[in-house]
Amino acid sequence: MLVPQTRNIGLPMMNLMRFKGLPILQQLHIEEQLLRTSSENWCIVNDGTNDPTIVMGVSGKPAELLEIESVLHDQVPVIRRFTGGGTVIVDHQTIFVTFICNKETVPDLQPYPRPIMSWSSSLYCKVFRGIGDFHLRENDYVFGDHKFGGNAQSITKNKWIHHTSFLWDFDVRNMAYLKLPKRAPAYRSARGHLDFICRLKDYMPRSTFINKTVEAAGTQFSLRSLELEAVVTCSETEFRPSTRFLTNEELAAAAAAVSEQQLGLP
Template identity: 90%
Template sequence: MIIPQTRNIGLPMMNLMRFKGLPILQQLQIEEQLLRTSSENWCIINDGTNDPTIVMGVSGKPAELLEIESVLRDQVPVIRRFTGGGTVIVDNGTIFVTFICNKEAVPDLQPYPRPIMSWSSTLYSKVFQGIGDFNLRENDYVFGNHKFGGNAQSITKNKWIHHTSFLWDFDVRNMAYLKLPKRAPAYRSARGHLDFICRLKDYMPRSIFIDKTVEAAGTQFSLRSLKSEAIETCSKTEFCPSTRFLTNEELEAAAVAGQ
C-alpha cells in the first residue's frame, strides 16, 4: 500500500519502508532481494530487532571474531550477511538504516566504497548538525573518538547498498561475545569495546533521529512511503538469499579449526 507523500519534483524517486522490531535476518534477506531483483531505489529503517543477534560480514571468520564457546553456551544466533564490513551484535537498542540505490540515482557519485561512504556522511551530517562532534572516521560514524555507527556495503553491476547499524543503546554484557578484531581502524588504538563505542541516546532522542534521517533523505530523493505489506509482494519473487544463520555445527567446526 502506498501512502501519499509530498514529492520533490526533479529528485529521483525512492521507496521508504519503516519497521519496528523486524527480525534482523528478515531485514537483511529483504535488502538482499531488493538489491538483486528490484529496479527501484529504497530506504529501509528498522527501529530495533527483538532478539540479540550477532551479524558478521560475508568474509568474516567466526574463530577470529567471536568468543565461540560463550556464543554456543548462551545460544546467541549468528548471521552471515551478504555485504562486507565488520561484526556487530544487535538488539532492540540498534537502529538500522539502509539505502539501496541505482548507480545513476545520485548525480556524479562514483559507485565505489569510498565515494559512497563520503556521500552517506554528508547526508548524516544534516541529521547530526549541531549535535556532538560528528564525523566519518575510516568507515565508522563517530562522535569525537567514539563509534556509534558501523557500515557495510555491496556494489553490483547496476546498484549499490549502504547499510548502517546505529548503537542508540547497547547491553554491556553482549559485548563480551565479540573478540577484538585483528583488522581494526587505526583510530581505535587497540581500545576495548566499551572504551571504543558510545550510545547515540546520549546525544539525541530515538524518534528525533529517525525523523531527521527521513528528512535528510528527502533532500536527496523524492520519498514514497510504503506500508510493510509491500514486502509480501517482494517475497513472491523467486529468490534464494545468501544471508543466513550459521549452524551450531559450523560454529563448533570453526572453533576447532581456530585452535
Template identity: 70%
Template sequence: MTISQARHIGLPLMNLVRLKAVPILQQLHLEERLLRTSSDNWCIINDGTSAPTIVMGISGKPSELIELEPVLRDRVPVIRRFTGGGTVIVDDGTVFVTFICNKDAIPGLQAYPRPIMSWTSKLYGEVFQGIGDFHLRENDYVFGNCKFGGNAQSITKNRWIHHTSFLWDYDVRNMAYLKPPIRAPKYRSARHHVEFLRPMKDYLPAKSTFIDKTIATIGSHFLVRPVWLEAIGTPNSTYPQSTRLLTKQELEAFVISAS
C-alpha cells in the first residue's frame, strides 16, 4: 500500500522509533518532549534498558513504594516520571512500548483513561491472539491471573500518551527493592511479586517475536513510518523536563522522615 492509498482510506500516520537498550531516563525525556512539542503520532519501542532502574509515577512517595536502605546501599537509580501509574523496576529484560497520539488520531476514541486503556488492550489482544489467556485486568495486562505488563498514561489538552513496561523476563532479586504497593489491584490478592508476575518468555520464543507482532498489528491500524532517533533531533536545553532522577540526598531525606 502506498502512502497516498493509505491516506485515501483514512489510516492515520504513526511515526515508529525502534530503540535498543536506551536508558529509560533518556526514553522518558524523549516521550515527554514528543508529547508536549510534537503534533505527530508516535510509537516508541525500546528493547531493554541499560541498567536496573526503579521508575515511580509522578505522585509516588519513595518511602511508601521502595526499600530505601537497600536502594541507597546498592546505588539503584530512582526516577520520578511525568505520568501517573505505579512503581516498577526495569532492566534489560523489559520491553517498553509507548503510544503518543493526537486526540483525533483514532476515530471514535474518547481521550480519557478508560477508553484509551480499552483501545490499547484490544490492540494487544490482536498481538497476543492465540497466545496464553491474555486480557486486561483492572489496569494491567495479564496472562490468566498473572501480570506481565504495567501501564501509565498522561492526557494533555490535545494529546495523550500510554506507555507499557512488558516483562519479558525479570531478576527476582531486583523485586526485593520494591515494597508491596499500598493500593494494589484486587486480583493481586496479597500475592508476593514472584507469585503475581509471569514473564512473557514463558509464552513466546523470543523478544523479537513480540516486537515484530506488535509492529505488524500497529500497521493494520496506522500508516507506519520508521524514524531514526537521530532524525528527531536534540531537545532545546531550555525545555523543562518534569521526569528526573532523584538524588541520593533526596532519598536519604525520605529515610530520615520515615524513621
C-alpha cells in the first residue's frame, strides 16, 4: 500500500518505501546501500518478513547471545547486520521501521546516538498518544516496563540510520533460541524474555500502527512514495553489503569454543 505524495512546504523531503513480507536480509541490504550511497532521506516500513531469522548486531558474539546447539539443530538462519544494537528473532509477526537521514535534515538534531533516540521517541509519542504507558526506556520502546520495540543505529560521516523491530506478536518457542544477554538494560532486572517483552497487538491494530507511523513521519517530512526499483537508480556507486548470514561452520566453531571453555581446555 502506498500513500499519496505529500508536499509540505518547508519540510525536508523524504522518500517512503512500504513493503509487506520483504525478506529481512534484503531489507538490511537495501538500508545499508541507501546509507552508504544515497544522498537522499528515506523511510522504510516492512510489515513482517519471511521465515524466523535471528538478527545480531555488528559486534554480537554468537556464543554469548545464542543457544547455538538449538539454532543449528533447527536450522534457524542467523544474520550479522551492519548496525550496532542487540539480538532479536524476527518473523512475519515483526514490523520494521527505518529512518535514514542526512545529518543536516532534522534541525538542531546532533548526530549522536542519544539525540537520535530522543528524536525517534518523540515521533513515536505521536503514534502512541493515549495508548498504554509508552516511553523510551534506556534504548528500548516500552509500555510500562515491558519492551516491544528494539532499536539499532549507525552513524557515518554524512548520514545516520535508526531502525526498529516492533514485536507485533511473537512465538514463545522462538525466544528459547536467545540467551539472556550479559549486557542488558538495568530496568530488565534479569527478567527472562517472556517476562520482559510484550505484544504490540494488545494495544493497537496492526494497520493502525503502520498508518499512524507514516502519518507521524509526515508531520516532520514531505513524503514521496517510491517503489523498490528506485533503490537501483539512487546511486551509481558500487556497493557491497557487509550484512550477511553466518555460516553453519562459523556457528559450530563458536559452539565448540564454548564447550572447550566449559571443559577448561586451552
